Each structure stands twice: as structure tokens, then as C-alpha cells.
Amino acid sequence: MRRRVLVTAMALITAATLAACVPADDDRADSRRSTSPSASASAAVPSTNTAMPSGDPMDDATITPTPNADSVGAAPVVAGDRIGSYAVRLPVDAGSREYATGAVTLDSAGRPASYTVASGDLVDYIAERFGFPDFGYLNTLNRVRRGGYPWPIYPGDTLNLSAYTVTTVGDIQGVVRNEAPPSPLPQQR
CATH class of the missing domain: 3.10.350 (Membrane-bound Lytic Murein Transglycosylase D; Chain A)
Incomplete structure (x- = not known):
């Protein structure tokens, strides 16, 4: 019985948390007006290291943008x-x-x-x-x-960018490391 109560309590907390994340009806209506999924997603992407609004408990936090997976085949x-x-x-x-x-x-x-x-x-x-x-x-x-x-x-x-040049292309600040290759590794050029 205690287990059911605990599971039910966790489910209620999760539902409340998710409900707080859902935008208001007006916000959802605005997002439906866009005809392109990539246009609406890219418009919502903040710039790198965008500061949170003043007074927010996470004043010093930053937001890192995430790519829109639907924008490229x-x-x-x-x-x-x-x-x-x-x-x-x-x-x-x-x-x-x-x-x-x-x-x-x-x-x-x-x-x-x-x-x-x-x-x-x-x-x-x-x-x-x-x-x-x-x-x-x-x-x-x-x-x-x-x-x-x-x-x-x-x-x-x-x-x-090529699986066929893993051992011959790439550097980090002009330095080329020599780490173990992944396995399997296709024939290299």
C-alpha cells in the first residue's frame, strides 16, 4: 500500500511540474500561426549565453541554444x-x-x-x-x-566530416593528436 501511495504522489508531482511547463493558450496559438516548423523553432532559439531576466532565481545562468533537428535532412x-x-x-x-x-x-x-x-x-x-x-x-x-x-x-x-579520412583530416588549434581509432573503421584514404 505504501508503494502505491508513493508512486501516486510521484505521478502527481510529475504532472504538476509538466503542467507548469505548458505555455498559456495564447502562446500556443501564436506558435501555430507559423507555417514552417524550422521557422518557429529557429525564432525560439536564443543566442549563445543569453542571460536570464533580472530577478530570476537563476540570474547567473546561461542558455545554450539547441539545434532544430527537423531543419536538415x-x-x-x-x-x-x-x-x-x-x-x-x-x-x-x-x-x-x-x-x-x-x-x-x-x-x-x-x-x-x-x-x-x-x-x-x-x-x-x-x-x-x-x-x-x-x-x-x-x-x-x-x-x-x-x-x-x-x-x-x-x-x-x-x-x-568523412568516415574515410578519420586518420588524415582534423586538428585542434593546429595540433594533431594520435588517439586510438574507433572499431570498426572503414578503409581510409
């Missing part, structure tokens, strides 16, 4: 090839965007091969720009020459 999967726990993906550049404005170098087939980090770039947005499932995939592509996650990014860093 997934990079195509290469059948049969794997890198670590991921299926190999061919990057597709969806174009420069806020938090992912760096320069792209193409391979001989015209696909994105490397990315030069620009000031203000964020890893999640870079991964989204190229259709990768998450920043973990980008980390897997770069951990040999940049070290394990978490790794910071700096303007001018080179990020590898």
Missing part, C-alpha cells in the same frame, strides 16, 4: 560500412547557418570533406548542418586527431 547512409557504433553517413552541406558558419572543403566527388570552425560555432549545429544524427557521430569522426569527447572547438580548427 539526414545524411545518406552507406550500406554495409560502419564506424564505431554508427552506420557511415555521407555528409550533405545544408548551408551556413547561425552557430555553423565555417568554411567547407569538398572532396574530389564534391562532398563535404572537412569543416573549418568559425567564431561562435557550436558542435551540435555543425553536426546538424551536415545531416549527422548527433554530435556523437561528429566526435567519432574526429576523436583520432582531436582526442576524446568532450573537446572544445576553436576558430580555425579543422573538423573531419
